[in-house]
Amino acid sequence: MWPWEHALFAYVCYSTYVHGRYRSRPGDAPAVALAFGSVLPDLIDKPLAWEFNVFGTGYAAAHSLFLGVPSAVVVYALAERRRAGAVGGAFLIGYVLHLVGDVLPASLSRGRVDLSPVLWPIAGRVSPPDRGSFIDGVSGLLTEYVAQLLTLELTPVIALQLGSVVFGVTLWLADGRPGLALITGTLRRAIERLRA
Numbered sequence: 059m060w061p062w063e064h065a066l067f068a069y070v071c072y073s074t075y076v077h078g079r080y081r082s083r084p085g086d087a088p089a090v091a092l093a094f095g096s097v098l099p100d101l102i103d104k105p106l107a108w109e110f111n112v113f114g115t116g117y118a119a120a121h122s123l124f125l126g127v128p129s130a131v132v133v134y135a136l137a138e139r140r141r142a143g144a145v146g147g148a149f150l151i152g153y154v155l156h157l158v159g160d161v162l163p164a165s166l167s168r169g170r171v172d173l174s175p176v177l178w179p180i181a182g183r184v185s186p187p188d189r190g191s192f193i194d195g196v197s198g199l200l201t202e203y204v205a206q207l208l209t210l211e212l213t214p215v216i217a218l219q220l221g222s223v224v225f226g227v228t229l230w231l232a233d234g235r236p237g238l239a240l241i242t243g244t245l246r247r248a249i250e251r252l253r254a
Contacts, residue, residue, distance in 0.1 A: 059159045059160065059163060059218075059219060059222070060200075060203070060219070061097045061100060062223065063159070063219050063222045063223060064096045064097055064100070064155075064156050064159050065092075065093045065096045065097060065152075065226070066222045066223050066225070066226025066227060066230070067096070067155060067159045067218075067222040067226065068092055068093070068095070068096035068151065068152045068155040068156065068159070069084075069089070069092065069093070069096075069226045069229065069230055070222065070225050070226050070229055071151070071155055072084060072088075072089075072092050072148060072151055072152070072155075073229050073230070073233055074229075075151075083233040083234060083236060084148070084233060084236045084237075085144065085236060086236050086237050086239060086240040087142075087144070087145045087148075087237075087240060088144045088145050088147070088148035088236075089148070089236035089237030089240075090237040090240055090241060091145045091146070091148040091149040091152065092148040092149065092151060092152040093152065093237065094149060094152065095130065095148065095149035095150065095151065095152025095153040095156070096152035096153070096155055096156045096159075097152075097156065098120065098152075098153060098156070099120040099121045099126055099153065099156050099157065099160075100116070100120075100156070101120075102119070102120035103115075103116050103117060103118045103119065103120045103121055104116040104192065104195070104196075105192050106118065106119075108191065108192045108194075108195040109191055109192035113178075116195075117160065117174075117175040117176070117178060118178045118179075119178060121156075121157060121160065121175055121176050121178060122176060122177070122178040122179070123157070123176045123177065124177075124178070124179075124180075125178070126153070126157070126176075127153070127154065127157070130149065130150050130153035130154065131150060133146060133149055133150065134146040134147060134149065134150040137149070157175070157176045159222075160175040160176065161173060161175055161176060162218060163215045163218060163219070166213075166214040166215050166218065167213075167214075167215050
């Protein structure tokens, strides 16, 4: 999944939970924490693998059920101690749903459950081809992704990815775009401070 697909997949799951459990929409701070948690494993593992050659694949420590998930639980526990449990819980949910979002396409494309993206360091994943730098890797994968979309073949993986985007954006808009005002307000204040 691409970062926007991870974020929107997580949003669909989280918003559905919040609506069902609390009969309300997600709050701004939890929505931002959810989005951040849902992309963090890739922000850590992909550059470390592709740019710095720390790992042989972009599915390593931050994607690991053995290291990444316990770290996310610690973040939640720290947030709970600071009375920000909803924000910490949303981060944890986003983080875990990122891993689910990596297991689902791998499993759908192989026709069987494939947990290898989240079993670092014990999973024997085949190293992907050398894609050069981080920018080259992203560019190559994006080119492959667009080419696959242009075939107009609706595979289960493409259906999952497109469904996440369509349903996620629709639900986020229906919920009143939670998190957007918090992000734009923070950016506006930062720009004003830089100008001062």
